[in-house]
Amino acid sequence: MARTIKVSIIEDDETLRDGYAFLIGATEGYDVISTYCSYDEASKKIATDKPDVILLDIELPGVNGIDAIPKLKKLLPNCYVLILTVYESEKQIFNALANGASGYLTKNTPSTKIIESIKEVREGGGPMSINIARLVIRSFQKNQESPLSKRETQILELIGEGKSRAQIANELFIDLETVRSHIKNIYLKLDVNSRADAIKLARQNKLI
Amino acid sequence: MARTIKVSIIEDDETLRDGYAFLIGATEGYDVISTYCSYDEASKKIATDKPDVILLDIELPGVNGIDAIPKLKKLLPNCYVLILTVYESEKQIFNALANGASGYLTKNTPSTKIIESIKEVREGGGPMSINIARLVIRSFQKNQESPLSKRETQILELIGEGKSRAQIANELFIDLETVRSHIKNIYLKLDVNSRADAIKLARQNKLI
DNA sequence: TCATAAATCCCCCAAATAGGGGGATACTAT
DNA sequence: ATAGTATCCCCCTATTTGGGGGATTTATGA
Incomplete structure (x- = not known):
């Protein structure tokens, strides 16, 4: 050497x-x-x-x-x-x-x-x-004061992977409607009304 | 100090x-x-x-x-x-x-x-x-031998941001149908048939 | 103890979206 | 010349989304 x-x-x-x-x-x-x-x-x-x-x-x-x-x-x-x-x-x-x-x-x-x-x-x-x-x-560090709960963060991560509600429901062994509820809450907390906006805001603020 | x-x-x-x-x-x-x-x-x-x-x-x-x-x-x-x-x-x-x-x-x-x-x-x-x-x-380095063209990579990145075809078309000033064509080609090249699978494969192989 | 948040599940609805087919044209580089 | 790229056009249906309206249970903290 x-x-x-x-x-x-x-x-x-x-x-x-x-x-x-x-x-x-x-x-x-x-x-x-x-x-x-x-x-x-x-x-x-x-x-x-x-x-x-x-x-x-x-x-x-x-x-x-x-x-x-x-x-x-x-x-x-x-x-x-x-x-x-x-x-x-x-x-x-x-x-x-x-x-x-x-x-x-x-x-x-x-x-x-x-x-x-x-x-x-x-x-x-x-x-x-x-x-x-x-x-x-x-650049790796996540925001420690996320408004989202653990479950919500997890679901937003899966949305960030391009997964549909059905896919998420399957992956987490929960009902499709439960996924919907979580997504509704995510949108409420982040004050957005689309997947793209949620992902954008979450990435900007390092929530995911 | x-x-x-x-x-x-x-x-x-x-x-x-x-x-x-x-x-x-x-x-x-x-x-x-x-x-x-x-x-x-x-x-x-x-x-x-x-x-x-x-x-x-x-x-x-x-x-x-x-x-x-x-x-x-x-x-x-x-x-x-x-x-x-x-x-x-x-x-x-x-x-x-x-x-x-x-x-x-x-x-x-x-x-x-x-x-x-x-x-x-x-x-x-x-x-x-x-x-x-x-x-x-x-972890930052992208694959230098991507099968995807520049435009395809760009569109796959936008898909990774959760954007719809319409949003992508608007952002890139191209027709909705052009976006479709590119996505079809991306799916062909990556041998997948959904956004989620394309994102997954692309992230795994650091194409995006 | 009582309110709050979290996680779970249920129903209605219409509009947007995705993906599978089938093409065409023009430009570029090899 | 041939392959790849980027652009645009049509058909179609099933899936998905997001906006409403709820309910229940389990923690957790004030």
Whole structure:
């Protein structure tokens, strides 16, 4: 496992790009094999570079970093993409991860942590900056003060799975009319009158 | 911000409990104010302890750790719960986070990392062990080889939000019949014949 | 003890919805 | 040229939904 880790960097800011390249290249066990200032430029040659890990910026000229991830993964299926950016918006983060990024670091990350993260990602980890980890964990947390009862929450979850009243009744071993009653109460409490609105409100407020 | 961090530990294994207590208590800036071997025991007194952070085991006698989290958060709304366990099953992890845990460490975590994580959690971070972070990040990643086209994926997402054909047609500025066609194709490709089954399969395979 | 919430079940009704058929056309990329 | 995609059109029926109106039982808490 003492193989050198081959790193490519895609970053449009020259100063940062050179800085990272120098820092990482100077570290034992790491080799910066190429640097690019955009995806468009990288796409031509990166497949032959065969890096283990790509450090990727989000704000790039041309194809942005988020959209570049699936393209890079297609060119290099066994390569890990590590996002290194100033963006901290939830959408950006979740889109980057959904698109296949294996880690997400913000640019205030100390260089030792960046270098450590490159190794971590190649060993199957999922490195994140502290502030990113907070957002990611929060995205899982449910609202502790739901107006809905347990049963109601459970039924709303099944509605969120696209199930009909009949299917829900079967699954919970209760009568169709009981399911109706619960749904009526859910609608009353959430002040909505359709499945779609109930789901939307419940997801927004993390009731389900 | 140089205040001492008050820590409580809930862990049924005496050796581990004493070990953690010793390690953390001996560290500058940390104070272990109480240790308990179960939630039931802790519930009586922990509200008056007022810890900043609770280190919580999952496999506990009586009320298990997962179920204890919301109860602890109710007793101490401003306290952070940090899970420290051997369990690494996806369900356990996601349930713990959904219930309000602010971090998740596995027991092979080196003590320096545990101590660092306690500080991190109090500063709004979301510390995780490397293997946990990997699972968490994977849970966001979509399948890159979906059989569905972009439009089909988009429509299936809206179905997953409980929307009717008419609502989808409105939202996408296309005809009701076009939505129908797409849904027919989705059902064909996924080999299902209902919304619920399509959603289930799509979620399982991370197509949406 | 009395009110409240929760969970269960029952009936009426009309309108909307879903899913199974059968097509067509135009554009794009390979 | 062929396949895939996106768009639109028609037939049909059974299912589903949501709005009314109830009732009963069991906890739980004030």
